[in-house]
Amino acid sequence: MKPFNHISVLQAEACDHLNLKPGAVCVDGTLGGCGHARSILKLILPGGKLIGIDQDIDAVNNAESMLSEFSDSIHIVHSNFSELPAILDSLGLKGVDGILLDLGLSFHQLMESQRGFSFQKDEPLDMRMDIEKTSTAADIINEYSEFALADIFFRYGEERMSRKIARQIVEKREISKIASTRELAAIVREAMPLKLLKTQKIHPATRVFQALRIEVNSELEHLENFMSQIPDLINSGGRLCIISFHSLEDRIVKQSIRSWENGCTCPKYFPECVCGFVPKLKAIVKKPIIPSSREISINPLSRSAKLRVAERI
Ligand SMILES: C[S@@+](CC[C@H](N)C(=O)[O-])C[C@H]1O[C@@H](n2cnc3c(N)ncnc32)[C@H](O)[C@@H]1O
Numbered sequence: 001m002k003p004f005n006h007i008s009v010l011q012a013e014a015c016d017h018l019n020l021k022p023g024a025v026c027v028d029g030t031l032g033g034c035g036h037a038r039s040i041l042k043l044i045l046p047g048g049k050l051i052g053i054d055q056d057i058d059a060v061n062n063a064e065s066m067l068s069e070f071s072d073s074i075h076i077v078h079s080n081f082s083e084l085p086a087i088l089d090s091l092g093l094k095g096v097d098g099i100l101l102d103l104g105l106s107f108h109q110l111m112e113s114q115r116g117f118s119f120q121k122d123e124p125l126d127m128r129m130d131i132e133k134t135s136t137a138a139d140i141i142n143e144y145s146e147f148a149l150a151d152i153f154f155r156y157g158e159e160r161m162s163r164k165i166a167r168q169i170v171e172k173r174e175i176s177k178i179a180s181t182r183e184l185a186a187i188v189r190e191a192m193p194l195k196l197l198k199t200q201k202i203h204p205a206t207r208v209f210q211a212l213r214i215e216v217n218s219e220l221e222h223l224e225n226f227m228s229q230i231p232d233l234i235n236s237g238g239r240l241c242i243i244s245f246h247s248l249e250d251r252i253v254k255q256s257i258r259s260w261e262n263g264c265t266c267p268k269y270f271p272e273c274v275c276g277f278v279p280k281l282k283a284i285v286k287k288p289i290i291p292s293s294r295e296i297s298i299n300p301l302s303r304s305a306k307l308r309v310a311e312r313i
Pocket residue numbers: 006007008009029030031032033034035036037053054055056059079080081082102103104105106107129222223
């Protein structure tokens with residue numbers, strides 16, 4: 001297999017903040033093109049272990065060949081990171097010293113996979129990261145009700161023209177099935193008022209494609225599920241680093257960290273806490289770390305990235 005091309009975002013920042021030492025056990029929950037994984041291995045060897053997870057079988061196969069020289073120090077798992085407790089259990093591990101998630105799409109998925117993640121290319125509307133999952137983006141576009149489509153575009157894409165776009169989709173699919181990224185991008189463009197098309201800085205289909213991808217892969221549910229299990233999986237002093245790419249993901253990460261740090265439910269006027277809340281993790285950076293202007297100029301896709309870091313108490 002030809003190794004993946006990859007561009008890792010906030011690579012040095014995330015790896016520094018993981019605060020890893022030789023001998024540490026670390027999870028990379030989103031292996032992708034293995035850029036972060038390679039940097040982590042440099043920090044934890046000799047003696048360390050990396051558990052590398054990806055739900056995309058292409059990423060798993062790529063990692064197995066790219067990281068074959070480290071085979072004694074790495075467990076590569078084809079799974080969803082929301083399954084982390086079961087994965088650690090199967091390896092006999094109670095906790096780890098670091099966990100990294102670099103959410104979103106890999107360079108391979110966007111540019112090479114031909115699974116319809118990009119509106120810049122004409123590909124089948126698939127968008128599954130895990131191709132063993134059943135529903136594709138085409139299934140959703142052709143089968144969901146007009147109301148359900150509008151709801152997805154609004155909730156996951158924050159798309160103001162959601163209802164009009166959904167109506168246009170339903171009208172078009174009555175004539176023939178919508179099967180390709182180019183067809184969908186053209187329908188979205190048609191639904192946009194001219195004034196908006198002239199003023200918008202992003203491609204008109206950006207938000208609809210983001211929303212569909214989130215729905216196809218149940219991205220927010222998996223992230224929420226993962227976050228709810230985290231505190232018990234990190235050893236004392238261990239770190240969690242999460243790179244997110246849109247506000248819906250970042251909100252889940254920010255609110256989880258806040259609730260681990262200060263989830264006390266006592267009324268504010270109580271002189272002391274009586275609810276028994278014990279802080280489990282604390283935020284290491286109050287504001288998210290964002291890419292430098294240099295990184296953004298080299299890789300414009302990094303412009304929306306945000307890195308949040310928390311440490312187990
Ligand atoms: C942005 S890429 C990671 C890039 C990687 N850090 C690098 O340096 O090349 C995101 C990867 O995470 C995977 N992914 C996204 N959500 C996932 C989930 N819930 N469980 C497992 N893998 C996931 C995707 O399949 C993709 O390969």
